[in-house]
Amino acid sequence: MNFKLANIILQVDEHATAHPELYYCASSDVNVSQVGSSGIEFEGRLGFLTYVNACSVCKWRQYTGLDNLKLNLELEGKGEIIVLGVAPDESSPRELSCLQFDCELRAPFSVSIDVRAVDFVGFAIVSKLGHSVKLYSGCYFTEVDFDRINSVRIALCTTTFKNEKYILPNISLVESGIAAEECLSADSFHMFVVDNGRTLNADALSNDLVTVLPNPNTGGSGGFARGILAATEERGKFTHVILMDDDVCIMPESLIRTFNLLSLARGKYKDAFINGAMLSLEDPSRQYEDVSQVLRIGVYRRIKRDFNLGSLDDLLENERTSVEVDQAYGAWWYSCVPLKAVEANGLPMPFFIRCDDVEFGMRNKPIYMTMNCICVWHSSFEGRFRPSVDCYQYIRNFFTMIALDECSDERLFVLRTQRAIRQNLRDLDYQAADFILDGIEDYLRGPEYLKSLDGAATMIGKGKLNEKLISVDDIDSEILASAGVTTEVLSDKSTDFQLSRFMKLWRTLPYDKHYLPDFLLGNRVGYVVKNGECRIEGSTTGCKSLIYLDATREKGSVRTIDRTRFKTIRKRQHQLMARYRKEGEAVRKAWKDAMPYMTSREFWEDYLGLK
Numbered sequence: 001m002n003f004k005l006a007n008i009i010l011q012v013d014e015h016a017t018a019h020p021e022l023y024y025c026a027s028s029d030v031n032v033s034q035v036g037s038s039g040i041e042f043e044g045r046l047g048f049l050t051y052v053n054a055c056s057v058c059k060w061r062q063y064t065g066l067d068n069l070k071l072n073l074e075l076e077g078k079g080e081i082i083v084l085g086v087a088p089d090e091s092s093p094r095e096l097s098c099l100q101f102d103c104e105l106r107a108p109f110s111v112s113i114d115v116r117a118v119d120f121v122g123f124a125i126v127s128k129l130g131h132s133v134k135l136y137s138g139c140y141f142t143e144v145d146f147d148r149i150n151s152v153r154i155a156l157c158t159t160t161f162k163n164e165k166y167i168l169p170n171i172s173l174v175e176s177g178i179a180a181e182e183c184l185s186a187d188s189f190h191m192f193v194v195d196n197g198r199t200l201n202a203d204a205l206s207n208d209l210v211t212v213l214p215n216p217n218t219g220g221s222g223g224f225a226r227g228i229l230a231a232t233e234e235r236g237k238f239t240h241v242i243l244m245d246d247d248v249c250i251m252p253e254s255l256i257r258t259f260n261l262l263s264l265a266r267g268k269y270k271d272a273f274i275n276g277a278m279l280s281l282e283d284p285s286r287q288y289e290d291v292s293q294v295l296r297i298g299v300y301r302r303i304k305r306d307f308n309l310g311s312l313d314d315l316l317e318n319e320r321t322s323v324e325v326d327q328a329y330g331a332w333w334y335s336c337v338p339l340k341a342v343e344a345n346g347l348p349m350p351f352f353i354r355c356d357d358v359e360f361g362m363r364n365k366p367i368y369m370t371m372n373c374i375c376v377w378h379s380s381f382e383g384r385f386r387p388s389v390d391c392y393q394y395i396r397n398f399f400t401m402i403a404l405d406e407c408s409d410e411r412l413f414v415l416r417t418q419r420a421i422r423q424n425l426r427d428l429d430y431q432a433a434d435f436i437l438d439g440i441e442d443y444l445r446g447p448e449y450l451k452s453l454d455g456a457a458t459m460i461g462k463g464k465l466n467e468k469l470i471s472v473d474d475i476d477s478e479i480l481a482s483a484g485v486t487t488e489v490l491s492d493k494s495t496d497f498q499l500s501r502f503m504k505l506w507r508t509l510p511y512d513k514h515y516l517p518d519f520l521l522g523n524r525v526g527y528v529v530k531n532g533e534c535r536i537e538g539s540t541t542g543c544k545s546l547i548y549l550d551a552t553r554e555k556g557s558v559r560t561i562d563r564t565r566f567k568t569i570r571k572r573q574h575q576l577m578a579r580y581r582k583e584g585e586a587v588r589k590a591w592k593d594a595m596p597y598m599t600s601r602e603f604w605e606d607y608l609g610l611k
Contacts, residue, residue, distance in 0.1 A: 001146050003264065004183060005060065006257050006373070008073070008138030009052050010040045015249045015377055016284040021310040023052045039136040042127065046135075049084050049093055049122025051285075051309040052253075052373045055140045056319045058088070058119040059371045063272075064264035069113045070141055071123060076106045077133035079126050083111055085118035091313050093122070102128075106136055120316060142264075150270065152262045153188045154336070155231035155238040156255065159215075159223025160246035162197035167246045175209055177252020184259060190238070192230050194223040216608060217456040219352030224332060225604045228347055232339060232601075241339060243332040243357075248376035249281065250334075257374050258336055265369070271341070272367040275323075276334030277375040284377060285310040290370045291323040291330050294362060298398065298413030303328070315372065323368045327407055329361025330368055334376045341366065346599030349404070350607060352455030354389060355397035362405035385532040385550065387432040388462035391420075395439030400450075403591040410588075414580070420533060421573060425566060426512060427528050427540055427548065428559035431467055433569050438462070440576050446587055447594035451607075467548075469555040475547065479558060483525040483547040490553050494536065513542060514566040521561075529553060 011034065012020045025047035026032060032042045048054065060066035073081065080100050084093040096118070099111055113121055121140075127133040156174065160167040174191050178184045186208045193200065193212045196219070202212035215226045224243050231238045240262060244250070258274055265272065277290040287307040292300050303323050307314040335357065341364050348356045395417060402410050417436060424433040442449060472480070472490060513521060526543035529536040531551035540546045549556040597603050605611050 001144065002070075002141050003144045003149065003260070004139050004141045005066075005069075005260055005264075006055060006140050007181075007253055008048065008140075009251070009253055009373075010135060010137070011038055013249065013251060015281060019284045019310060021050065022285055023050055024048050025050060035134050035136065039134060041132055041134045043132045045124055045126045046133075047084075047122065047124040049086075049120070049124070049312065051315055052251075054120055054122040054315070054372060056119075056372050057085075057115045057121050058319060059369070060142075060261075060264075061115070063261060063266075063269045063369055065266055066115065066142055066264075068142055069115045069121065070143075071111045071113060071138065072141060073109045073111075073125075073138040074106055074136040075101055075109055075125075075133060076103055076136070078102045078128035078131045079133050081109060081111060082124045082126065083113055084122050084124060085113070085115075086120040086312075086316060087117055088119050091316055093120075093312075096121075106134070120319065144264065148264065148266070150263050150265065152240065152259055153238045154190075154240045154242060154255070154259055154262075155227070156189070156191045156242045156244060157194065157224055157227025157231065158191070158244045158246050159194045159196060159220055159227065160200070161217060161223075162199050163246045164199070166248065167193060167200070170246070170248070170250050171205060171210055173250060173252055174255070177255065178209060181252070181256050184256065189255070189259070190231075192227045194226045196223050218350070218608065219356075219455050219459075220332065221348040221351045221353070221356035222455070222604075222608060224356070225347045225350075226608055228339075228342055229601065229604060229608075229610070232342065238339060240336055241342070242334065242336045244276075244335075244376065245333040245378065248333055248378045250376050251373070254334070254374045254376070257371065261369065261371060261374075262336070268367055269369060271338050272369045273330055273338070273341075273364075274336035274369045274371075274374060275330030276336075277370065278331070278333050279309070279375050279377045280380045281377045282380050287318065287375075288378075288380065289331065290375075291325075291328050291368045293325050294327045294329065294358060294407045296409050296412070298402070298408040298410075298416050300358070309372075319372060323370050327362060328366070328368055329358045332357040333378050334374070337366075346596065347601065347604055349397075349400070349595070349598060350450060350455070350604075351397045351400070352393065352459065354393035355401050359397070359401040359404060362401060362407040385530070386463070386466055387429075387435045388459060388466050390532055391432050391435035392439045392442075392462055393459075395436050396442045397439075399440065399443040400591055403588040404595050410584075414577075418573070418577075421569070422512065423533075423535075425514065425569065427530070427535075428546060428561060429467070429548070430562060430565045430569060431465055434572075435462065435465075437569065437572055437576055440580065444576070444579060444583060444587055446590045447598060451594075451598065451603075467557055469550060469557050472549070472554055472556050475556060475558060479525060480547060483527040485527050485547055485549070489527070489529070489537075490549075493553065512566075513544075514561065514563055516542075518544070 030044040035041045082098050083096040085096045086093050191210045194215045196215050196217045198214045200212050205212045231241045275291050278288045280286040289302050292302045307318045402408050421433045521544050525545045526540035527547040528538035529549045544561040
């Protein structure tokens with residue numbers, strides 16, 4: 001039977017209007033206009049060997065055993081269809097076949113494609129000189145035995161908190177996208193919207209395809225746990241759950257390709273996870289991440305670099321780079337999980353936010369699949385650093401994750417944590433250092449503390465302590481000038497900075513200007529640009545005052561040395577580390593023993609007030 005793999009998407013989504021190259025490639029003299037609700041019309045040559053519209057043959061072959069492929073198009077006009085393919089280890093496309101067409105009315109065309117010697121397939125359409133072409137629709141499909149098709153039923157779970165700006169359009173997009181797709185229906189797909197803010201009209205929004213679930217504000221982990229509980233309430237009703245952020249722009253085609261991929265997956269990939277890529281809303285052709293991993297030294301690392309998906313070279317590297325690595329995890333902006341894994345290994349840990357998706361990956365140790373156009377667009381992380389989250393939540397939850405899953409060397413993570421405290425103190429960021437110590441202290445309190453913790457109230461309280469940043473325009477220009485913050489510094493938007501070997505060594509040494517008397521420090525004002533915990537540029541050595549700039553270089557603050565607070569933090573650090581050395585083994589065991597209950601249906605139903 002014929003089985004569709006992917007649709008050809010002809011209408012550029014609103015958030016990507018300035019980047020049509022993700023959908024099709026055309027020279028500047030080719031004008032593309034809309035025809036109806038989904039078609040386009042053009043004169044000249046239009047290429048579809050792109051992120052959205054190419055077929056990743058290497059992935060389909062690997063995951064499903066694909067051995068045949070056809071391209072279906074509905075056209076009107078005169079011209080030719082050129083099928084393009086990129087061979088393994090090559091980066092330039094070659095012409096595989098060419099089909100002439102001449103039709104006054106809308107007509108279907110089907111082209112068989114030999115996939116034995118190619119990794120990547122697309123096509124181009126060239127209109128005959130003096131004529132235009134109308135392209136109404138298209139898809140890639142394969143012929144497969146009916147008994148090869150897996151039974152797939154997907155629950156999409158998205159958690160929202162007073163974010164109607166994104167969630168309402170996403171509900172509408174999913175509804176219209178699924179309604180237009182014949183392979184999906186209310187029998188094989190359902191969307192659960194977990195409303196942690198309880199601001200949505202559940203009755204008005206719920207229907208055969210969508211269910212809105214009011215929920216207490218228990219963060220991302222609590223919201224996703226609630227969605228999974230709903231998806232597993234009737235055993236066997238769904239085979240998979242997609243966990244998706246609310247503050248994203250979604251393409252219904254991503255859901256369709258996820259469904260189709262799961263339907264044909266075979267061998268070890270039948271129970272694999274699928275992770276969608278995160279593309280940047282601010283720079284829609286930039287792929288920031290799809291799958292990452294946890295290193296033994298206690299840090300996250302992206303498996304891939306940033307990719308410009310408007311570039312064929314980057315697109316090919318993206319598809320050819322394996323994500324099957326040790327200690328991999330997929331972030332929950334878009335992560336498709338087989339419910340077999342939940343039955344075997346439990347629900348998320350009640351972390352509220354941070355590390356819940358990472359810990360889930362460490363616990364399940366899944367194989368991940370990725371593919372072009374299975375993605376979401378999400379706001380970039382630059383400039384979103386919040387110490388109450390990125391210091392306190394991260395440290396507390398990462399320590400817990402190490403205790404639960406032994407994913408990293410705890411001794412090395414402790415060293416990294418102490419170095420982070422020291423570097424924050426050097427940058428006069430006393431609150432960030434205190435938050436790190438809060439994370440250590442609450443980890444040492446053990447699982448009983450987390451079981452009863454009001455995560456929302458905790459984060460509101462700590463959020464009020466975050467450093468208040470102001471616009472750079474509101475910082476005294478004389479102070480900026482004395483610190484060396486020039487217009488060139490402010491206009492530079494780079495977020496990566498490579499330290500020399502000497503500076504890497506220097507920053508590991510336990511020196512600190514707080515130990516020096518004032519007369520040795522002088523009155524020079526320094527500055528530092530940081531992307532979260534990572535220093536991008538600047539110098540603060542020997543400075544009693546400094547300008548801090550976030551990664552956007554649009555906001556910042558003026559910090560001044562506080563020796564009293566420094567001494568208080570250092571004293572607290574010594575006390576906590578002494579306690580850690582004394583109680584660490586018992587605390588690790590307590591967390592490990594508590595995990596089966598804290599990830600159980602019984603715990604979550606009680607925690608969410610569902611009993």
